Amino acid sequence: MPFDPKSTTFEPLNEPTGSWPVAKVTLPIPMGEVAARTAEDIAAARAAADFDPVRIEDTLRDARIDNASRKSVMTILSKDPIFGNWKKRMIHMNREQQMRQSHFACRRLLELGEKHEWTTHEIIEAALTLDLQSPITIHWVAFVPVIFGQGSAEQIEKWGQKAMNHEILGCYMQTELGHGTNVQQLETTCTYDEASDSFILHSPTLTSTKWWAGGLGTTATHGVVQAQLIIKGKRYGPHLFFTQLRDMDSGKLLDGLVAGDIGPKTYGAFGGLDNGWARFNQFKIPRDHMLSKHASVKKGGEYVKPPSDKLSYGGMIFIRSQMIDRTGWMLSRGVTIATRYAWVRRQFRDPSSKDINDVERSVLSYPSTARRVLPLLAKAYAYILAGRRMRTLYEDMAQQLEEGNTELLADVHVASSSLKAYCTKQALDGIEECRQALGGHGFSAYAGFTSVFPEQAPAVTYEGDNIVLASQVGRAMLKISGELESNPSTKVAATSGFLKAISQKNAIPFTQPKQASDWYNPQVYSAALGLRAAQLVVDLRAEIKSGRPFVDLSYECIEVAKSHAEFVVDLWFGEGIRDDAERLGEKECQWLNKLVTLHALTALSRNITPLVLPASEGRSLAGYATNQAILTPDSVILLEKAIRELVKEILPQVIGLSDGFGWLDWELGSSLGRKDGRVYEQLMADAEANPLNHEGAVPALESIDKVGVYKYGSSNIGKGVPDWYSTEIGPLLKAAAKRSNL
Amino acid sequence: MPFDPKSTTFEPLNEPTGSWPVAKVTLPIPMGEVAARTAEDIAAARAAADFDPVRIEDTLRDARIDNASRKSVMTILSKDPIFGNWKKRMIHMNREQQMRQSHFACRRLLELGEKHEWTTHEIIEAALTLDLQSPITIHWVAFVPVIFGQGSAEQIEKWGQKAMNHEILGCYMQTELGHGTNVQQLETTCTYDEASDSFILHSPTLTSTKWWAGGLGTTATHGVVQAQLIIKGKRYGPHLFFTQLRDMDSGKLLDGLVAGDIGPKTYGAFGGLDNGWARFNQFKIPRDHMLSKHASVKKGGEYVKPPSDKLSYGGMIFIRSQMIDRTGWMLSRGVTIATRYAWVRRQFRDPSSKDINDVERSVLSYPSTARRVLPLLAKAYAYILAGRRMRTLYEDMAQQLEEGNTELLADVHVASSSLKAYCTKQALDGIEECRQALGGHGFSAYAGFTSVFPEQAPAVTYEGDNIVLASQVGRAMLKISGELESNPSTKVAATSGFLKAISQKNAIPFTQPKQASDWYNPQVYSAALGLRAAQLVVDLRAEIKSGRPFVDLSYECIEVAKSHAEFVVDLWFGEGIRDDAERLGEKECQWLNKLVTLHALTALSRNITPLVLPASEGRSLAGYATNQAILTPDSVILLEKAIRELVKEILPQVIGLSDGFGWLDWELGSSLGRKDGRVYEQLMADAEANPLNHEGAVPALESIDKVGVYKYGSSNIGKGVPDWYSTEIGPLLKAAAKRSNL
Structure with a gap:
């Protein structure tokens, strides 16, 4: 940035779209060093990326439509007079206004689709990207598939x-x-x-x-x-x-x-x-x-x-199996905003600094922030890639079902239930955790979370309440482990393979880590995830054996299902990268694989107790003695060290890694998540354009109905006084003054 | 309920307030057994209460103003033409409309205050209860105290x-x-x-x-x-x-x-x-x-x-110390809604039932729901009562400071930082957990969470970001434990007393539980909470000794601060009940004390690892050997059993216990949290009154400005068709039909 922040005057960033004029600034003000540094900081971080984020983006975004088509759709939307400032306007509308706009948007989308000859998938992509659950979206997601899935040919x-x-x-x-x-x-x-x-x-x-x-x-x-x-x-x-x-x-x-x-x-x-x-x-x-x-x-x-009770069952798990990567994408929005803003936000000099002119530390450089946010980055990639595997598996199953073959059905049912319950909850919590990691400015709607967290909120209860699904996973684990016990050669899916460790010695070979880096070995962490899940199933079986009915074990099933899901996500996350290795590229795979490791290690750290608690009588895995724990205390200390050092290693790549999700500024709709890091300039521009600051600018319904434009940007910005001051506040003060003089 | 649900016709529940007419129902419909049972269920639960909830309510609500005055203020508000339907209307407004209404409400509140001769405290109570952070609220909370606290006499x-x-x-x-x-x-x-x-x-x-x-x-x-x-x-x-x-x-x-x-x-x-x-x-x-x-x-x-650097410091911890009980009250709203609705909501017959006519099970009777919701009930009471102690301690300190005595300052600073960071986060998570426990209907705004979770959201970052506060607690723990090490007779506050266990053998006597009920002994669970907090401080000290600088330990401090807070909340929760024992009554104390136990046991269960992990070299508490764990594996199994049985014991009292918070239906603003349990009738009435269902009913700004009334309740309810259908949807369909015929 070749300018002197002290003499450069702040210019607002809002771009004119449609009839939304640029906000003007009344009082010229120097940018200052703090605001000027943000763009430099993020540019430096981007330059330091050891890989090409675009290769990741192109691979991951190749879904319903390819990435080039997606970008072309987004570009049209972002330049459309209606949709250009859509995300900023929606947060200023009430329900009735949003509903009106939604009907209007449905028409507009189809008009654009016709004009630009979009495919159905492009129309759906456009609808989804508006952060608008609309009648059109639900028509495509919940009505059309039912007709095609459950209707006769006629x-x-x-x-x-x-x-x-x-x-x-x-x-x-x-x-x-x-x-x-x-x-x-x-x-x-x-x-x-x-x-x-x-x-x-x-x-x-x-x-x-x-x-x-x-x-x-x-x-x-x-x-x-x-x-x-x-x-x-x-x-x-x-x-x-x-x-x-x-x-x-x-x-x-x-x-x-x-x-x-x-x-x-x-x-x-x-x-x-x-x-x-x-x-x-x-x-x-x-x-x-x-x-x-x-x-x-x-x-x-x-x-x-x-012909079979099971045939109509496919539809029930279709939506769940489609939800996994979607939760990853939702989480990735929070993560992108959090990494970018926490990277450029600086607060407090390092304690070792003695010079007041030393620059303050990036908030993301504090372990308390990095250790919270980076595992969420890993989770977002994990759910996206595991979700792709889930879709493939569903398609394989659907094809089988068409042929009357139900072999994959049970596995897909369990995996989709488990991952739906786990990933939706983790994503929801993770999104809000990202918002909290932003500090005070995260409470501004312009941070961009108003269209993420609330939209993700129902996912934990719809399409099968997560807690009910967890019980179904628990029940399946009991069933399969029982079958394995009575017949060790029972064929089980890879997603349940860990259950063999219950009755077969060395089914999951595990070597106790001797140093932190031993934890980076996939055979170590994946084994530990499997052993933990197996141990929790053993505990569940012990409770059943003690006489408790299954219906009373619904709480215990929650943790069983979580550990199962973490095992499966780890498995599929790694496989997903291998499947696309060539397209992704070597360096790209290398960094994504570090996220696989980070995901697995933090998943273990989330609940390490089953691995460190010496087994009570009747609760040990095959090959383990009563009173023996799976992990030594030193391994736990090494695990935390391994996570710490891995976070440190990934930190300089974090801007590149969040770029890899490929979110456009228009899509994120976040002033704090701007790709160029100019967060303070954007917040100021937003505040200046805020209709509350413009006399008479609170729009009548009619004016936003069709064109959807707030009358912002008059030259008296920042000097405006809401027209209700004279009717409400002034009289209040006068009445009070009168009273006190009595 | 002396009626036949099959022949009784559903009547809507909305009461007319001001110019808001009653919603009318177009199609007569029998109530049916499911809807009719809810009121019976909750009445039966209320009758089963073993104690008098009103005694709890009167004691706990005796704060800024006594409970009788509070109820009188609430009653006036709930019958006011403006405020009567306030909570239902606010969720239909956009930001500009809410801001206008807020200015108007400020005036109206002061008018009512003048008319009814309210004290300042009554006005503040009225403002707070509107779920409206308004200019008046902030004037009282953030401006007036600064003038009085930092201004000279003149x-x-x-x-x-x-x-x-x-x-x-x-x-x-x-x-x-x-x-x-x-x-x-x-x-x-x-x-x-x-x-x-x-x-x-x-x-x-x-x-x-x-x-x-x-x-x-x-x-x-x-x-x-x-x-x-x-x-x-x-x-x-x-x-x-x-x-x-x-x-x-x-x-x-x-x-x-x-x-x-x-x-x-x-x-x-x-x-x-x-x-x-x-x-x-x-x-x-x-x-x-x-x-x-x-x-x-x-x-x-x-x-x-x-005269002293520390003198102006009191103000910085004033707000934090006032926040603790407030977070408890916020959480108690979610808990009240969740317990009432999950009690009357029935889903699935018990697996043992063979008769399709058997009544379905209450959702709250499932351990997966009860085990999630009841600990939150305990937390709500815990933060309210611990928060009262926090206020008292602050007042003692403020008095001391006036006299130039800074003895209590450090203790109050640490405790208020710790509890602010812990309780605000737990309450926020707990509120959303309550919403999720409602299942699908929890996603309706009429469930009443729109004014709870978002309002609580900034508390985790303002008045000291929680993560920054956690580091301050960690630092204080290091300091005090260092002082105790060099001088065992150092005087420490009760809230840090557990630190003695680091260097003094038997400072916290602990007896290993032999059966589940041993965990109900306060000396057992409080000791375990203290030992866990001490162990985590030992671990933190070990990291420092290994050469890591304190600034890099900010992540580890989060768990140290949590465990510290849980120790303090347990201490003050129990003391708070003892302080008010006479006023509360014997039975009431008995049940509240069960919540003290439940709070402590679930706090232990939240992170049991430090107690079961054998101590590594240099990380054992005084009196414990290297490689020795504090808890045996069987104690952990017994702990879970103790929690399970305690939840079961408390469950029949849960309606009485949530009544004890004393929320009026008008305050909760929740259709699912109705005290009389008539949830389905209320949801239907809300939906019928929803302005979207009334032709031309989307209000112009002018009409809601002064009177704040939506024009609901016309006789064509449920038959209305939004006026935009003809402009948006109809043309879309026609254009599509035309295209397809080409």
């Missing part, structure tokens, strides 16, 4: 094509006011009426009201309803039914049903999605509206069973 | 009285864009000008811009500025200066300064508070505007030093 032809074209917009109605997790107990009924050869959908009670379905509130023209199938008085359990909901022209709800929006979501999340409720009152639909890929009802009421 | 007379009367509204400007934690490095200068015998406030750089001060953005007429005092070229470090900011009549900023609002806060928090920024341009203030209780500047520029 049904797919009839409705699927219309859905793909956006001629109809759909929602998926499963959960009810009274029941979510327990699907079998849903109260909505769908009764076959022989006289008219049709079905009658009905909501018999208040708690049978369908609840939460995205898009249902104000938008969906059609929907799929899960309801108890009843034929001639006999119950056949929950089945899926397709139905129209609204008149295509007027948007009015059809007679025989009531529906609406359920209200705002916690922390302001999902403001652009109309999660809705609906009740049916003896609502008639044609017989052929039951989705009948697997089961169907014939004229007259004969029920045709699905 | 200054207090001159400005303090006006501030008390609300003739002026103030803010406190300390942190800057570039510096927060490191106060010594603030860049704003205040230079004595001998010629005019006055001070000149100046902001030399962009990063010297004052940032975050609440009330500064749009409201404050006056403020206290922290700036580097410079006299004749010599720097005297940061001092406090009083100054006017805005014209009293017009509200316009005075010449020579610019200021504004810094923008929205994360997750929508603090929407009613105008956190602001300000820059001074050679802004002149009179010499007597330096707050001069301790230091002052004489005419001509002579600097009068404070």
Whole structure:
């Protein structure tokens, strides 16, 4: 930066987009050394990268669409008059305004898609990147896949094509006011009426009201309803039914049903999605509206069973298996912001400094910050790469299922449950941890977390509550370990391979570390992760043997599932890098592999107790004696040392590594996460543009409705006084003064 | 409940307040058994309480004002046309609307205060209970105390009285864009000008811009500025200066300064508070505007030093010591909602049930839920009661300081730093954990967490970043343990008493538990908490001895500070109950003491490793051998069993215990936390009243400005269709249909 910070005057950074003018600064002010240094600091860190972040980005971002297409979509959005300042505007809107904008955005997205000839995947990518759970997003995520996954060939032809074209917009109605997790107990009924050869959908009670379905509130023209199938008085359990909901022209709800929006979501999340409720009152639909890929009802009421109970099960784990890498990406946003800002933020000189003119230390250079943030960097990469493996495995399984083969089903079910429960929770906690690592400025909405943490918040409870999923993992571990005990040659998936250590000596060879660097050996840390998971299953089995029923062990299952997930993530993270090694490049793999190590070591450190606690009677792994611990105390001290030194080694590469996620400034929407490090200039520009600082600038609804622009940037910025001062504050002071003079 | 749920029709629950009409239901619907049972369930749980929750409430709520006065204030607010539906309305507003409402609320609060002759404490209580960080709140919390604590007698007379009367509204400007934690490095200068015998406030750089001060953005007429005092070229470090900011009549900023609002806060928090920024341009203030209780500047520029450096220190720990019980109260809101809802929410029949008509299990009856929520109940009580002790100790110290006695200062500094860092973080995590324990419905804003978690979020970074405070605790532990080593008879406060175990054999006598119930002995669990904290300090000392500088141990200090805090909270929680034993009553104390035990045991379980890891060379406590662990493996298994059985024992009392916090439905603002358990009816009523469901009901700004009422409740509820359907969705579908027919 070839300028003198003392004489260079601060210029605001906001770029004009659409009708959003540049903010102007009233009082000229020198930048000063502190603000000027941030750009230099981050440029130096970037120059110090030992590898090419773009190679990582290109490899990882090659998903639904390739990275070049992604960047082209983002560039169009970032220059669009509506979407250019979208992320800054959304945090200034209330729910009703966000919902309006969301409808408007859906149209605008499709207009852009048409104009630029985007594929469906490009449209979805564009929708996701807006931080907007919108009717369009949910249509693609929750409605279209159900039609295609559960509909018959004729049904797919009839409705699927219309859905793909956006001629109809759909929602998926499963959960009810009274029941979510327990699907079998849903109260909505769908009764076959022989006289008219049709079905009658009905909501018999208040708690049978369908609840939460995205898009249902104000938008969906059609929907799929899960309801108890009843034929001639006999119950056949929950089945899926397709139905129209609204008149295509007027948007009015059809007679025989009531529906609406359920209200705002916690922390302001999902403001652009109309999660809705609906009740049916003896609502008639044609017989052929039951989705009948697997089961169907014939004229007259004969029920045709699905060939296998397991076949319709694939859909339930589809979404979970798609969630893993998404949680990694969400976490990577927090991590990118945290590493960049904590790198350029300096606070306190080093205690060894005696000169007041010495520059202060980077906040990220303090071990208390680095040790918190770098493992989160590792986790973000871990979930992205393990998530890619999860998707591949799901696809393999889906293909098998098509052929009637259920071999992979159990493994994919357990792995997707385990990773969904673990990764969503770790990502949510990790995002907020990143925000906290920013210190005071992390509390500003301009830090960019308002569209990350709240959006991630429901992931821990939807698509299978994490705690319920943990019990399912625990149950599977008991089952497989039991099978291994009775037959040591039972074939188990790699993700459960560690269970062999329970009954087979040396199933997991482990060498006690003699020095810190021994912990960097994958055979050491992966073994330790496996032994810990196995030990926790042994403990669970011991509790069962002591007579406690499984339903009372749901708390213990949480830790079993966590340790299982950490074993699997470690396995797949490493494999994911190997799979893409050529494309990534040697140096790139080398640094990513250090993150594999960091992920594994900090996962061990998270709960080391099972490895250091001498085994009680009946609780030792095969080959270990009662009263023997798996790890020595010195190994634990060496583990912490190994983590410390690894964090230190990775620290200079951290800007390059977070660049590797490939987030554009526009996508992050974070003033603290700016790629060029100019955080203070951006915060000031944001504050100057804040509508509260402009007389009469609080917008009427009409003005933001279409163009979505706040009237910022007038020349009296910073001098403005809100027009309500005269109506509220002034009179208050005068009344007080009057009182005190009485 | 003497009704038949099958024939009873659901009636909405919203009560009319002011001009907010009752929501009407379009489609009559039977309640059904699931919805009807919730009220019965909670009534039965309440009847089963073994004690009187009101005695607990009356004791704990007796703080700034007594409980009867509190209830009278709340009742007035809950029936006020503006505040009656306040909590439901705020979540529908954007930042600008909330800010407007906040100004309006400040006036309204003072009007109500005048009308009902409220004391200042009653006004503050009313302001706090609105979940509204407002200019008035910050005036009382951050401005008035500084004037009274740091002003001279003349200054207090001159400005303090006006501030008390609300003739002026103030803010406190300390942190800057570039510096927060490191106060010594603030860049704003205040230079004595001998010629005019006055001070000149100046902001030399962009990063010297004052940032975050609440009330500064749009409201404050006056403020206290922290700036580097410079006299004749010599720097005297940061001092406090009083100054006017805005014209009293017009509200316009005075010449020579610019200021504004810094923008929205994360997750929508603090929407009613105008956190602001300000820059001074050679802004002149009179010499007597330096707050001069301790230091002052004489005419001509002579600097009068404070008698002791430590005297101005009290203010820095005042706020921290006031934060502890507040975090407990915040957590108790989440806990109250979680216990009530998880109690009445039923999901899945017990696996032993063979009859489909058997009632499903309460979600709270699952160990995975109870084991998560009940320790949080214990924590909430713990922080409230320990926080009361913290306040008392602060007052004792303040009194001593007035007399020039600094004996308690170090102890209060360490304890307040430790508890602030620990309790704010635990409460924040605990609140979100409560939300997650609600399952899917916890994601609705009507669950009531939108005004809890975001409001608690900044507490982990403000008033001393938690991680920085942890280092201060670590440093103090090293210092005190060093003093004890060189002189065993050194007097140490009870809060650091455990450090004796490092160098004095049997300083903490500990008996290994032989059965689970041995863990219920306070001498056992408190000793274990002390031994763990001591062990962690030994480990920290070992790292120092190995040559690592203290600044590199900031990560290790986090766990040292946590364990210290858990020891102190346990100590003060128990003492707090004993102090109020008579007022609380015998049964009430008995149950609260079970929570003391639960708090201690789960605190141990949180990190048991230091107690079970055999001591490495040079890391054993006095009286313990190298390679000896403090706890046996069986004791750990017994600990988990003890927790499990204690949770089971407390579970039937949990509704009574959460009633003991004394939250009124109006205060909680939670549809899931209704005291009468009617959660489904309330959720339905909220959804029906949701403005999105009413044609043309999205309010213009003007209509909510004064009266703050959404035009809800028209008779077409649930049938409404948003007016934007025809402009956005309809055309989209038509265009798609047209395209597909081409």
